[in-house]
Amino acid sequence: MTNQDRYRMVGGRLLQAVPVVFIATLLIFGLLQLIPGDPAIALAGDNPSAKRIEEIRELLGLNRGFFERYFLWLGHILQGDFSRSILTGETIGTLLARAFPNTLLLVAVSVTISVVIGIPLGVLAATRVGTIWDDIVRMIGGFGVAVPNFWIAMVLVSIFAMEFQIFPVAGVELFTADPLGAIWHVMLPAIGLAFAGVSNVLAQTRSALLEVLGSQYIRTLRAKGLRRSLILWQHALKNVGVNLITVIGLLINRTLGATVIVESIFAIPGIGSLISQSALSKDFPVIQAVVLILVLAVIAVNLIVDVLSTLIDPRIQQ
């Protein structure tokens, strides 16, 4: 694939994303209106008069029609204005800028752990297929998908934070102020999230590698007398690259969604915590903005996966 073809592909994907984003925002905006309760009443304080509630509604634009509010909101979003939190009055851009890096770090560390552990385990299982090593690895994989990540997280906290005090129980450090400290703070929750990720990665690696190792060209390489490790690391693994890129992309998206519970347990002020708090307090502008960001993040990850796939796999390039 030439660079021009690649740009055309990226452009096409971006165009495809536009209706997806539009429908997602409309759905979220619409569904939020179905939640019973009036934020104006909550904001007006104790014993508010009807006049005071109406004043708050006017102040927040809650007395306008659905589509008028939706298109006003969309217009502001397109200009980079996410509006303000109803609860705190803070600009949502500031809230997101503060929360998103914490979630990003958590997801990055979790996915890294999943890949660093999952791939070698998958290789071990594929190269020792039918042996006890294969059984052990597949058992690890089963455990990872079967056990809920929040339970694993709580067990990890009990042992490594409470009992042995190796890791902190809760909270974060600013990455810009203390990168190692920031990573250390998210290590336990990242490990909790990574259990399922390890299972996915090792299963895909094992399955794809088994297929490649059984193929004719690998037999040819063996017949030619190449060392086993060379065949594995320089030939076979390249051919499972696209599968791995795809599963890692899915893993990132899934981990983004799984952060809600883990962030609550570990008091990580990320996107998951933000959406929990906002949902409980009917802070609609924040919920809308967070969901939009997550939709965009998923689209971006999928796009990156597609582009990387074209780079890795010569068959796609052709």
Next chain:
Amino acid sequence: MATRRNVLAAGGIGLLAASGVGRAVAQGRDKGVLRVAATLSPTSLDPVTGRGGSDHVCLYLFYDTLVEFDEKTLKPRPGLASKWTYTDPKTLVLTLRPGVVFHDGTPFDASVVKFNLDRAAKHSRSSIQVDVGGIESIEVTGPLEVTLRLKIADSSIPLTLSDRAGMMVSPAAIEKFGADHDRNPVGTGPWSMTAFRPGERLTGVKNDRYWKPGLPVVANIQVSFILDLNTCLRTVVSGENDFTYNLSSVQAQAAEKTPSVVLTRTATIGNMWHVWMNNGRAPFNDVRVRRALLHSIDKNAYNRATQRGMGEVATGLYPKAYWAYHADSSGAYPLDVEKAKALLTEAGHPNGIDAVFRVFPDQFSQQSFEVIAAMATKAGFRLKPVSGGTPGAVADSFFGGEGDMMMGRWSGRPDPSVAFATLYAKGAYFNPGSQEAGGFKEALAKTLSVEDPADRAPLLGDLQKIVTDNAQDLPLVFEPLVAVYSKRVKNYVPNLLGKPRFENVSLDG
């Protein structure tokens, strides 16, 4: 084999481990920092625009109030106002304390008080307009004297000024920060803010010009916001934090078994669980039906089932320790299922009644409903739970007229007359049927016409009797404020309001 790659990898892991272990240990024991774990980040650090009852713990760090309260009884005592006098029932004169200065150097005087009270009444985002709604006008009658002219005789004003309305904010800060004052508090309080990351952490450093000598004892304070109560408790047990509060009875039981922490339980006015009844429509518009419900509930059993027996059974609006508590109504509705059935029959429901019970979606509320429903069934009440939506949504819909009953936690008000009015007066938001008992308005006015708590207490008792006779709600239990803190925390005194204050707290070793 000691290849370069292996050595580098080992070194990297060692560095990470060392920094992490070192950090985990260092998170303990900084003598000059009191570390508090709180569940909710403040909705605003501006007392006028904030809405959460949980904000106060953070607000108290930076703001003083015109009137303070005694921790054990909540009786009013001087704060930034060293004295207050009713020159007549509708005129309140505040004498202010001299020599007080805001964190930014602005002097505290009468003009500042007028500025703040006007702001509370007129700010577009003010959540306390109702609190100051009884003030007709505010005059600066001296450099340290303010005169409030009231619309009616109202003795609730001093205790109202012990809450948000009495928290004094620097006018210079309001001008400097504008709307961002929500996150940049400047008061006269024991600490001044150094950093605030909403949802994450709030820190403060000792106010060296604080008007109370020797306070605060601890030089620095740090409040971490942790949504999950179990995590809050874990951070105290592990030594990452020194203090946490608002724990449930379940967590209290776990903390009791932990030797490294101290646990306190205090009945407060801010944690009363009770059942509202929509008295504006059938079946609960009939007082006999309401009385039947009250006779069908075993509150001691409810306390054991939902609070592990740690709560104080509620017979009225206030716990026994509160100055406004009156024992007269305490035995009004003993458990008596037969009497409950007789009342229902008399009211025209010999086969019992069906009622819709709005339930909050959390586990505790669901469990509480099951306990109440099981008891009420014996008398003939068939309660149908309806949940869905957030707690706020459930409350809004009930107070808007949907559903027959709802259980919730009453967070209290600084002045008891205000609390009665907010809950039981005609047209009050928290009076779902908007029906008022006969004689309530007159009795309420009497409680506002005298100032001395000793004179007000029996009048408030009369008011409680009217409410109890009319069976306007079903008080269940005062959930204790459970606080857990490490043994290095000294001199913590819980208050009856249920909102911890830390200026007297010191730290050992």
